[in-house]
Structure formats: structure tokens, C-alpha cells
Amino acid sequence: MKGLLKSKSISISLHILIWGILLSLPYFVSSADHAYKIGSLPGLFFTVCGVIHMVIFYTNAYFLCPNFLNRRRWWIYIPGVILLIAGSFQLKYFIMAHWFPELLGNIAAYKFVFAPSIGTYIISLVYRKVLDKINYEKEQKEKQAEQLTTELKFLRSQVSPHFLFNVLTNLVSLARKKSDQLEPALIRLSELMRYMLYDTQGKKVMLTKEIAYLNSYIELQKLRFGSDVQIENNMQLEDTDSHYTIEPMLLIPFVENAFKHGMGNIQQPKINIQLAVANDILTFEVWNQFDNDPDSSKDENSGIGLSNVRSRLDLLYKGRHKLIISDQNNLFHITLTLELT
Structure with missing residues (x-):
């Protein structure tokens, strides 16, 4: 005005x-x-x-x-x-x-x-x-900006239910095992829900918060799978990089995808997650093994997360990102480079 x-x-x-x-x-x-x-x-x-x-x-x-x-x-x-x-x-x-x-x-x-x-x-x-x-x-x-805002709200609304569905499935597994880890898992889930409901209402969030959110999600997965999966997680920022911001819940679909398709019938599954920032460029990489058997079960929601994040990247970081996905030798690997502000 x-x-x-x-x-x-x-x-x-x-x-x-x-x-x-x-x-x-x-x-x-x-x-x-x-x-x-x-x-x-x-x-x-x-x-x-x-x-x-x-x-x-x-x-x-x-x-x-x-x-x-x-x-x-x-x-x-x-x-x-x-x-x-x-x-x-x-x-x-x-x-x-x-x-x-x-x-x-x-x-x-x-x-x-x-x-x-x-x-x-x-x-x-x-x-x-x-x-x-x-x-x-x-x-x-103005119409394009309004359309962009509406589309982004729709895409965000897809993220939360999809993520929540996967996490609740994990908690059901812990409940069936009558695991003592169920209570800390529920506490961690409440922290994640607080982040999704309150901290992501603005246009962008601090990158440090997004990383904390990803780490909490990974800890939930560790509670579920225990020693059944080998997880290498390296997402640390230098103090000089703490001022960067990012679109909220932009990276979680890649991590979700790794746990969703990197387990199953795979022997000694491994998941590797790396994040680094240098010269205003974020580099985010995720590796996971996957079952190449075409008869392996896939739910109808498979691929929603990656399709969503592609759309969000095109809308929010057009010309300022690069996403490379490869799936060779039963190894799924994504590399996302992003110009930060």
C-alpha cells in the first residue's frame, strides 16, 4: 500500500x-x-x-x-x-x-x-x-504473484499430510513392538508438528531451523529401525552461515524418500545425508539403496514428495537451483544445489 x-x-x-x-x-x-x-x-x-x-x-x-x-x-x-x-x-x-x-x-x-x-x-x-x-x-x-502464492500454499498443504502419514506409520510400528521408545518418539513428533504449524507460516525460515527439523525426523527413523539401517548424517553449519534462510520443508521429501525406498527387502541398508554451505551455495546430497524389483510394493502416494519439491523449486528458486537425480546400480542419489539468501 x-x-x-x-x-x-x-x-x-x-x-x-x-x-x-x-x-x-x-x-x-x-x-x-x-x-x-x-x-x-x-x-x-x-x-x-x-x-x-x-x-x-x-x-x-x-x-x-x-x-x-x-x-x-x-x-x-x-x-x-x-x-x-x-x-x-x-x-x-x-x-x-x-x-x-x-x-x-x-x-x-x-x-x-x-x-x-x-x-x-x-x-x-x-x-x-x-x-x-x-x-x-x-x-x-499481480495475478501471477497471487497465483504463485496460491500454488505454494497448495504445495505446502501437500507436504504436511504426506509427512505426517509416514511418521504415524513409524509410530504404529513402535506401538506394535510395545517399545519404550514410543514416548520419546511422540515428544519428538510434537516438536516436529510445532515446527510445521507455527514456524513455517512465514515465507522463509532460518536454515538452522530447517536442519534441526531434518535431524529430528532422522532421529525418529532411528527409533523405528534401530540398528537395521546404517545412517550417516552430516548436516552442520559454520557459525558464519547461520544467517541463511530457506523455504520451509523443502529438503524433507528427499530424506523421506530415502527412508521410504531405502529399506524393505534390502540387505544391510545404508542411507547417507550430507549438507554443506559455501559461497552462498547450499549443496544437499542424499544416497540410499533401493530394491529394483518391479514387483516390489509401492503405495499410490509414491513420488508425491519429489514431484512436490520439483514444483516448489521451479516456483521459488527458478534459475537459482540445480537438481540432479540418478538411480544406477541400485543406488538412488540426489544432488541439490541452491543459491541462498
Whole structure:
């Protein structure tokens, strides 16, 4: 809102400046000894005509064009323009006849009296077209921004239920085992839910919080699988990198995917997660083995997470990220590089 008011204020000031210069031009370029004349036109007459030109300019630009021309109501617009210009001719002639009769006999001066009315109309028409184009482009950008916001909200809403479904499945497994680890797992889950519900409402979060969130998720998985899976996790930041921010819950789908497809019938499964920041570039890598058997079971939600994160990356970090995914020799490997702010 402040930006809009500032823009309008600048526009109004610019109009006042331009018209102020035009109306006072005779008093800058001429002198009282010559009646402030510009050519054969007295300064006062030039200024009065300038006021008439202002009326033509703003009447056409802000009334006739927006209300009739853009709506294709030519049957009103064309007579309106003719009436506006013809009216200015009549008014100028009346002023000449009553206040400046010496101009009536100067036929050569007529073109400097009447032609500017037509010139002012043409300038106002061009101005209106340019203004309409600027407003249209602005509206399109606002619509794109609104669409982007809506799409991001939708994508975020997909993340939380999908993640929660996987975690609850893990907790069910602990409950079935009547494990003593169920209580600390529930406490850790409550911390994750607090992060998702409250800390991710802004546009971005501190990278340190996102890493803490990922580490909590990994600890939940360790509670579930214990020594059945070998996990190598190295996600540490230097103190000088603690100021970076990132879109919340952007990295979790890769970690989820590793645990979801890196277990099953795999012998001695291993998952490796690495995160590093250097020169404003985040490098995030995840490796996991996977079962290449086409008959292995996959639920219908498989792939939602990675598809989601691809969309979010395209929306939020367009031209500022690179995602490489490979799945050779039963090893799934993702590498994400991201320009941080």
C-alpha cells in the first residue's frame, strides 16, 4: 500500500511539474517589455490556452478513453472528442475576440492557437494507451504473484499430510513392538508438528531451523529401525552461515524418500545425508539403496514428495537451483544445489 501511494505521489508531482513549466514558460523565455510573448502570442493568452489544453488532456485521458474508447463505445467516444476539440476552438476564439482582439487579424497566428488542441488530444491518447499497457502488465504480474502464492500454499498443504502419514506409520510400528521408545518418539513428533504449524507460516525460515527439523525426523527413523539401517548424517553449519534462510520443508521429501525406498527387502541398508554451505551455495546430497524389483510394493502416494519439491523449486528458486537425480546400480542419489539468501 505504501509503495502504491508513493508511486501515485510521484506521478502527481511529475504532472504538476510538467504543466507548471508549460504554463509559466512565457515568463521564463520572454520579458514584460515584450508582454511575455512567445512568438506572436501574448504570455497571458499562452497560459490561458495551456489551461484549456490541460482540460483536453485529462478529459480525454481519464474520462473519454477509459469509459468509452476501451469499451468500444465509439458512438459516444468520437462525438465526445469532436465536441471537446471544437469546444476548445470556440473558447479560444471567444477569448481572442474579447481579450486579445489584435490576434484576430493575424491569420498566421491561428495555427499556433488552434493546432495545439489537436496535438494535445493526440498526446493524451498516446499517454492513455501507454498507461493502459503499464497497468495491464502490472495487473498480470499481480495475478501471477497471487497465483504463485496460491500454488505454494497448495504445495505446502501437500507436504504436511504426506509427512505426517509416514511418521504415524513409524509410530504404529513402535506401538506394535510395545517399545519404550514410543514416548520419546511422540515428544519428538510434537516438536516436529510445532515446527510445521507455527514456524513455517512465514515465507522463509532460518536454515538452522530447517536442519534441526531434518535431524529430528532422522532421529525418529532411528527409533523405528534401530540398528537395521546404517545412517550417516552430516548436516552442520559454520557459525558464519547461520544467517541463511530457506523455504520451509523443502529438503524433507528427499530424506523421506530415502527412508521410504531405502529399506524393505534390502540387505544391510545404508542411507547417507550430507549438507554443506559455501559461497552462498547450499549443496544437499542424499544416497540410499533401493530394491529394483518391479514387483516390489509401492503405495499410490509414491513420488508425491519429489514431484512436490520439483514444483516448489521451479516456483521459488527458478534459475537459482540445480537438481540432479540418478538411480544406477541400485543406488538412488540426489544432488541439490541452491543459491541462498
